[in-house]
Amino acid sequence: MENRDHIDRTLNHLFRQESGKMVAVLIKIFGTENIELAEDVVQDALVKALETWKYRGMPDNPRAWLYRTAKNKAIDIIRRNKHSSIIDFSDPEKQLLTSGYTLTTTMDTYWQEQHIKDDFLGMMYACCHPDISQENQITFILKALCGFSTKEVARSFLTSEDTISKRLYRTKEYFRKHKIRPVIPTINEINLRTKTVLSAIYLMFNEGYNSTHSDQLIRKDLISQAMFLCRSLLSEKRTQLPEVYALMGLMCFHASRINSRLTEEGRLILLSKQDRTTWDAELIRSGEQYLNKAAFGGELSTYHLEAAIAYQHCCAKQYADTNWTMILEYYELLLKIANDPIVFLNRCLVILELKGPKEAIAALESVKNDKLLEKYYLYHATLGEIYQRLEDNNTATTYYQKAIELTQSKQERQFLKDKIARISN
Amino acid sequence: MKEFMFIIRGGEDKYSNNSPEEMQQHMEHWQQWMGGLAKSEQLIGGQPLMSEAKTLTEGGKKITDRPLAEGKELVGGYLLIKADSLDHAAQIAKDCPSFEYGCSVEVREISPME
Numbered sequence: 001m002e003n004r005d006h007i008d009r010t011l012n013h014l015f016r017q018e019s020g021k022m023v024a025v026l027i028k029i030f031g032t033e034n035i036e037l038a039e040d041v042v043q044d045a046l047v048k049a050l051e052t053w054k055y056r057g058m059p060d061n062p063r064a065w066l067y068r069t070a071k072n073k074a075i076d077i078i079r080r081n082k083h084s085s086i087i088d089f090s091d092p093e094k095q096l097l098t099s100g101y102t103l104t105t106t107m108d109t110y111w112q113e114q115h116i117k118d119d120f121l122g123m124m125y126a127c128c129h130p131d132i133s134q135e136n137q138i139t140f141i142l143k144a145l146c147g148f149s150t151k152e153v154a155r156s157f158l159t160s161e162d163t164i165s166k167r168l169y170r171t172k173e174y175f176r177k178h179k180i181r182p183v184i185p186t187i188n189e190i191n192l193r194t195k196t197v198l199s200a201i202y203l204m205f206n207e208g209y210n211s212t213h214s215d216q217l218i219r220k221d222l223i224s225q226a227m228f229l230c231r232s233l234l235s236e237k238r239t240q241l242p243e244v245y246a247l248m249g250l251m252c253f254h255a256s257r258i259n260s261r262l263t264e265e266g267r268l269i270l271l272s273k274q275d276r277t278t279w280d281a282e283l284i285r286s287g288e289q290y291l292n293k294a295a296f297g298g299e300l301s302t303y304h305l306e307a308a309i310a311y312q313h314c315c316a317k318q319y320a321d322t323n324w325t326m327i328l329e330y331y332e333l334l335l336k337i338a339n340d341p342i343v344f345l346n347r348c349l350v351i352l353e354l355k356g357p358k359e360a361i362a363a364l365e366s367v368k369n370d371k372l373l374e375k376y377y378l379y380h381a382t383l384g385e386i387y388q389r390l391e392d393n394n395t396a397t398t399y400y401q402k403a404i405e406l407t408q409s410k411q412e413r414q415f416l417k418d419k420i421a422r423i424s425n
Numbered sequence: 426m427k428e429f430m431f432i433i434r435g436g437e438d439k440y441s442n443n444s445p446e447e448m449q450q451h452m453e454h455w456q457q458w459m460g461g462l463a464k465s466e467q468l469i470g471g472q473p474l475m476s477e478a479k480t481l482t483e484g485g486k487k488i489t490d491r492p493l494a495e496g497k498e499l500v501g502g503y504l505l506i507k508a509d510s511l512d513h514a515a516q517i518a519k520d521c522p523s524f525e526y527g528c529s530v531e532v533r534e535i536s537p538m539e
Binding site (some may be wrong): 100101102104105109206 | 449452453454456459460461464466468470471472473502504
């Protein structure tokens with residue numbers, strides 16, 4: 001029984017780590033018009049691994065075993081289909097797959113480490129094609145490259161399996177129609193294309209970090225997969241860009257605090273109340289290293305600034321030690337490159353900490369009657385916070401109630417309700 | 426461009442007696458040579474053949490359970506390629522890895538369908 005558990009755990013870990021790479025290589029072999037075929041081969045290899053290892057025990061190198069099995073299945077499929085039109089062998093490299101003289105040698109070259117890495121990254125760029133909606137990008141990445149089942153993807157997005165299947169279908173159709181090939185973009189395009197990949201990764205991370213659902217396992221999975229994808233980009237010279245390092249640092253800082261953000265019942269804990277001894281010192285150290293590497297080149301991205309802010313929080317021993325002056329400076333810079341309501345409101349909260357409620361209200365009023373902002377729950381929550389500081393409890397309660405109406409998140413609602421309860425006591 | 430067939434004969438003994446390492450190295454030579462032909466769009470296709478065979482003679486009435494020719498004469502595989510002329514095709518055939526195994530290569534132009 002213990003042995004069985006061990007196999008399940010190893011397999012689960014291995015599958016998350018390797019299935020995407022195997023799918024990427026197989027898509028390279030079979031073409032983007034045969035994504036299902038690639039996914040089926042990987043699924044078959046996995047089932048075979050589970051069955052074989054259950055009886056004969058784990059092999060010395062499970063990863064190599066899995067790759068070999070997938071490779072042999074791919075050879076079988078090519079032998080069966082070498083005269084059919086399912087797979088396009090017109091490319092000179094692929095033509096060699098159709099002859100017995102060159103099939104196995106050619107197949108082997110597809111599975112060399114450098115090729116596996118290139119294909120995996122190439123698939124990441126293909127999934128994050130600018131014409132594919134961000135929602136569909138992430139859905140597809142989770143399914144094809146992170147080894148999520150359709151059910152798990154549905155749970156990640158709090159939506160139905162049916163919706164996920166439709167999204168996957170649309171993306172596959174797009175690939176087919178536009179003959180999208182999984183390649184790492186050329187040096188001229190790499191900066192722009194990497195931005196799209198990074199925002200998908202960050203969205204995936206936030207889905208796990210801020211997400212509204214209580215499924216802890218899925219949340220941690222999303223976080224670790226987002227970090228895994230970012231690390232994959234950093235493993236290749238061509239994609240070691242400052243922005244990638246900055247996002248990696250940022251995610252390390254956020255992730256270091258993951259265990260202190262929620263109570264056991266899943267309620268939000270404010271930064272000022274979090275137990276800082278539970279923060280992961282090792283992750284913070286990694287974050288520092290990534291952030292140092294992000295400093296080369298002249299570019300200052302939103303990830304750089306967000307990471308710098310998160311770092312200030314991470315290195316304050318207690319809440320009272322927070323360097324708000326520094327943080328405010330970063331927010332000013334951030335606002336200049338990204339005129340984003342969240343940034344704007346967070347800046348107001350920093351002003352509240354640093355200069356008090358009157359200044360904070362003044363800052364908020366500088367954009368009075370902003371329709372978009374008024375529909376945003378955080379705007380009202382911020383105002384509630386400020387009026388609470390001014391001890392105007394009635395106004396504070398009114399704003400908190402408005403905020404409750406505007407948020408979908410169960411945790412946020414509960415958090416705001418708790419605040420109102422505390423005021424009225 | 427004309428089309429040609431390379432008929433590769435012999436080498437069976439050596440093929441069945443070499444070590445996996447030797448075999449791998451040999452197969453890499455095939456990969457390189459055929460890869461070059463594929464890149465220059467001169468490769469049409471080709472396969473090695475199994476050595477078991479049935480040979481029909483006497484108007485199909487007599488069937489023997491072996492290839493017509495054996496040993497050095499046994500056809501072990503074929504390749505279809507494109508070249509400008511018979512000389513050009515023979516020039517290409519000079520680099521065929523099968524010579525490493527003592528094979529012979531016969532170059533024949535495929536009769537154009539007219």
